[in-house]
Amino acid sequence: MHPAFSVVFFTTATGAGYGLLALLGVLAGIGAIPADFWLGLISMGLALGLIAAGLLSSTGHLGRPERAWRAFSQWRSSWLSREGVASVATFVPAGLFGMGWVLLGRTDGWVAVTGLLAAVGAVVTVSTTGMIYASLKPIAQWHSRFTLPAYLIFSAMTGSVLLNALLQGFAVGSKAMVAFSLLLTLVGWGWKLATWRYNGRLEIPTTANTATGLAGGTVRSLEWPHTEENYLLKEMGFRIARKHAAKxxxxxQLLAFALPVLLLVTAFVLPWPFAPVLSALAAVVQFVGMLVERWLFFAEAKHTVTLYYGR
Structure with missing residues (x-):
């Protein structure tokens, strides 16, 4: 698949934003995070800013962005539409939670309830995003048991690393939060390796023979049906060299997992002010690494429509 940067940034930014929002809603709601004005303003601003930037970026790959609102009407059958509905609905409790925290200086009572509702909405929205790809049967690399959990794991991972950096920066961080973000990074690393291993052994049952119903021998295309690449080949038949994929x-692995793990381990050992700097660096490096991961996620996917062209 052609890895459009708008979609790459969308899935990375919203994943981190929703992960951060969910953790803020739960931890602040139970009193594990102080109801500090600046902490609430910057944390909620970063979470909602990432989500909004990602959602706006997602319209960049549409031929007619002004018609994006029509996608909301197909929520009964389309995961894309459900994602849009869930993302907008999540802004309501998230906005109330942010106002209660920042303007009223409290995270208890009804504010805690809105925080928990925002966390539920964040999890639901990330799940619908994952299902957009997991439900696509023509793309075997996505239509597997690894895709949906990967979206949830990576969202929690990037969100926890961001939250740890924020808490460390305000000198209210804890060893437990560093350990939690470190654990999620290791889980994400293991899940990514397992996904690559699964895709490497994947045998796609559909071939030119099964598509045409011609048994015996090998069916191959003598000539292309047109003289140059069309939309299907550009978008669905994008190919990346194996050596580039390996690199x-x-x-x-270096940017999204190994370096963040090293930086978080060091932050766990060293005191303030070293811990905030290392934690912030881990968040930035991991975000860049996840951009690369999302790009390769799209680039390595193979659509069965390319069988029509002998690929």
Whole structure:
């Protein structure tokens, strides 16, 4: 699949934003995070800012962005539409939670309830995003048991690393939060390796023979049905060299997982003010690494429509 940057940034930014929002809603709601004005303003601003930036970016790959609102009408059958509805609905409790925290200086009572509702909405929205890809049967690399959990794991991972950096910056961080973000990063690393291993052993049952119903021998295309690449080949038939994919996997493991783990371990050991700097650096490096991971996620996917063109 052609990895459009608008979609790459959308899935990365909203994943981190919703992960951060969910953790803020739960931890602040139970009193694990102080109801500090600046902490609430910056934390909620970052979470909602990432979500809004990602959602706006997602319209960049539409031919007619002004018609994006029509996607909301197909929520009964479309995961894309359900994602849109869930994302907008989540802004309501998230906005109330943010106002209660920042304007009223409290995270208890009804504010805690809105925080928990925002966390539920964040999880639901990330799940619908994952299901957009997991439900696509023509793309075997996505239509697997690994896709939906990956979206949830990576969202929690990036959100926890961001939250740890914020708490460390306000000198209210804890060893438990560093350990939690470190654990999620290790889980995400393991899940990514398992996904690559699964896709590497994947045998796609559909071939040119099964598509045409011709048994015996090998069916192959003698000539293309047209003289140059069309939309399907550009978008669905995008290919990346194996050596480039291997190099990108190394970059992903380094930026999204290995370096953040090293920085978080060091932050766990060193005191303030070293811990905030290392935690912030871990968040930035991991975000860049996840951008590369999302790009490769799209680039390595193979649509069965390419069988029509002999690929």
């Amino acid at each position: 990108l996997r190394q970059i992903i």
